[in-house]
Amino acid sequence: MSALSIPAKPRVGFKTYLICVAVLALTIATASPALGGIELDFASIAANWRNGADKLVQMLQPNFAFLPRTWLPMLETLQMALVGAVLSAIISVPLTLWAAEATNSSRWGRGIIRTVINVVRSVPDLVYATILVAMVGVGALPGLLTLFLFNLGIVVKLVSEAIDSIEHPYMEAGRAAGGSQFQINRVTALPEVMPLFANQWLYTLELNVRISAILGIVGAGGIGRLLDERRAFYAYADVSVIILEILIVVIVIELISNALRKRLV
Secondary structure: OOOOOOOOOOOOOHHHHHHHHHHHHHHHHHOOHHHOOOOOOHHHHHHOHHHHHHHHHHHOOOOHHHHHHHHHHHHHHHHHHHHHHHHHHHHHHHHHHHHOOOOOOOHHHHHHHHHHHHHHHHOOHHHHHHHHHHHHOOOHHHHHHHHHHHHHHHHHHHHHHHHHHOOOHHHHHHHHOOOOHHHHHHHHHHHHHHHHHHHHHHHHHHHHHHHHHHHHHHOOOOHHHHHHHHHHOOOHHHHHHHHHHHHHHHHHHHHHHHHHHHHHO
16 A cells, blocks of 8 residues: 655746735835825834823723613613614615625616615715714714614625525425415525524624714714713713723624524624
8 A cells, every 4th residue: 555645736827926026016105105105203202102001001991980881881882783783674675685796687676775775885884873863952863874884784685695505495395386485485594594693693783782882973873972082072981881891892793693693603
């Protein structure tokens, strides 16, 4: 019996070196103000490091007496996150089935849905929040609408692509049996892709709590609004308490969602 031969080490070709050099040159160009890139002022960072150190020291001394004031804003944040996730989950089911090729044979219909979803996803959440605050006023409503649009774009995009990337023998059997597209989607497609939906719904719920903290900066309600208020008053001990609370809530939600994901997916 002959000894096993070790395969030769793959050779790195000239094309790979050329790509690495191009990436390195592009990185240098984007960090060079003389070439139109961004300005990285390391000298200014070194000269003002004490400001950051002072703020860090203040944040390492959290004011837990401020904690009761954060409960209602945090509850509002959780309400926004949950309602936004639930509403987007309901609307995302038909939109996802219309956007996927396997569940919608109409090329024009898929194109329209995908175009709308791409437009929705292309707008940053802070831009949505800023516009909606100007339209409906400061509070939880613009934050809720922002989270709804943000979640809708994520779920429809990811789940529709996942549907198109897997095989669907049950759907083929339904077509062979003479079933309509609606019947096939209801009887075979939905039970098959429901774990994908559940996974993305739980993921968006986790994201919503984190995003809500940012949306408050533009007045979209929740704990983020209180965070921005205390930051504006340089109350970094209060800011530290809010950040710790957000961290704990996010970890708890992630643990719960992981447990649910194991049961549902």
